[in-house]
Amino acid sequence: MLKGMTRFFxxxxxxxxxxxFLFATLLTLVVYGMGIVLTDSGPVQMMRHWGEGFWGLLEFAMQMVLVLVTGYVLASSRAFQTGLAAMARLARTPPQAILLVTVVSAVASWINWGFGLVIGALFARQIARVVADVDYRLLIASAYSGFLLWHGGLAGSVPLTIATEGHFAAEQIGIVPTSETIFSGFNLFISISLLIVLPLLNRLMMNTYDHPYRIDAKLLQDESAVAKEESETGQTPADRLENSRLISLAIGGLGMWFIVTTLIENRFELNLNLVNLLFLSLGILFHQTPRHFLNSVREAVKNAGGIIIQFPLYAGIMGMMVSSGLAEQMSLWFVSISNAFTYPLFAFISAGIVNFFVPSGGGQWAVQAPVMLPAGLELGVDAAKTAMAVAWGDAWTNMIQPFWALPALAIAGLRARDIMGFCIVTLFVSGIIIACGLLLL
Known part of the structure; x- marks a missing residue:
């Protein structure tokens, strides 16, 4: 039955x-029409909401480009490839490959979402070189499925926001410690259950087809001359600088020094900027010379086009959803059909739907919190439970929202349609687990 479902989707x-890109374009038109029909905004107002929000994700778009570029650069270095290859050799068969890549991706995503998103895809590529007969599409889908755990983990934007002094909802709910959100019983149940079930689910989806999708290992080799030594040193001062190991050691070491001291000062709290700086610094150090590093960067930026062109479209969608009040209306509708028992479930589902149009954890919380928190408190639902229901809803529908898959797909060299059939099955199974955790614990 599972294989039949997988084949169908x-x-x-x-x-x-x-x-x-076309998905984002069509979503733009859908939201534009919904805003006109369901809110007081007219065609001109919706157009203005779109245009004014269009550049709202520039900083985040640059961060995601750096996630992709620095992750690729680090992966193309000899030292990193050697380490990943050693880990990949732990998997000797396709089932072992699927199980291993899912667990590594899930654990890494629970620690930090940016780290997990890139490491999962890079590790899957490396495993595909070692286990040649594994279904490559399912392997990448398995790596992406681990991303589900991010918002219940150490870098979840919603639980970290409400645990920060002076957050925008502090007057309503005060400071909510992570012991009541990330490390609460219901959240640990969801996270641990997903960590156990996802690898097994992905394993069961193997052999969906008699002829699994295999990729030539040669296509996974880096085409650049990144890891090759220069045949002769440069004769000009400029050439000698480009091949100077001392310069790479100095700038890479400076970055690592900053990362270590910052982590110690912040009690080892990892954020996206630190992840990017870590990848960048290690990439510079592992490539040993500026010339090798820059050769790798030139190859990496070829894969960043999707992020660069699509993130402004999603920022425009977000602008229309927020400014027109459409996101608020969606949330209010789910509130209106809830009671004290079902409220966490409907908060979770509403967040999953809103995530299609506002694919940013922090941005979505800013939109939904003013509606969901007062309604939850009025029904007697704990604020921590409401917050985590929204957080898990945000993570849940990432399985069928191409926005977050873009970096992983670029690294893997696949299209969204190559993995989304598997991800839909993951969506249904994970939705049951998350709902049980929110309702029963």
């Missing part, structure tokens, strides 16, 4: 899911 997305 895979064929469905292969036939009807457009390229992520």
């Amino acid at each position: 895979d064929r469905l997305v292969q036939r009807y899911l457009p390229d992520p």
Whole structure:
């Protein structure tokens, strides 16, 4: 039955899911029309909401480009490839490959979402070189499925926001410690259950087809001359600088020094900027010379086009959703059909729907918190439970939202439709687990 479901959804997305850019374009038009029909905003106002929000994700878009570029650069270095290859050799068969990549991705995502998103895809590529007969599409989908755990983990933006002094909802709910959110019983149940179930689920989706999708290992080799030594040193001062190991050691070491001291000062709290600086510094150090490093960067930026062009579209969608009040209306509708028992479930589902249009954990919380928190408190639902229901809803529908898959797909060299059939199955199974954790504990 599971294989039949997987085949059905895979064929469905292969036939009807457009390229992520067209998906974002169509989503823009859908939200534009919904805003006109369901809110007081007219065509001109919706156009202004779109245009004014268009550049709202520039900082985040640059961070995601750096996630992709620095992750690729680090992965193309000899030292990193040697380390990943050693880990990849732990998997000797396709089932072991699927199980291992899911666990590594899930644990890494629970620690930090940016780290997990890149490491999962890089590790999957490396495993595909070692276990040549594994289904490559399922392998990348398995790596992406681990991303589900991010918002219940150490870098979850919602639990960290409400644990920070002076957050925007502090007057309503005060400071909510992570012991009541990330380390609460219901959240640990969800995280641990997903960590156990996801690898097994991905394993069960193996052999969906008689002829699994395999990729030539040669296509996974880096085409640049990044890891090759220069045949002769440069004769000009400029050439000698480009091949200077001392310069790479100095700037890479400076970055690592800053990271270590910052982590110690902040009690080892890792954020996206530190992850990017870590990848960048290690990439510079592992490539040993500026010339090798820059050769790798030139290869890496070729894969960043999707992020650069699509993130402004999602920022425009977010602008329309927030400024027109459409996101608030969606939240209010779910509140209106809830009671004290069902409220966490409906908060979770509403967040999953809003996530399609506002694919940013922090941004979505800013939109939904003013509606969800007062309604939850009025029904007698703990604020921590409401917050984590929204957080898990945000993470849940990432499985079928191409926005977050872009870096992983660029690293893997696949299209969104190649993995989304598997991800839909993951969505249904994980939704049951998360709902049980929110309702029963």
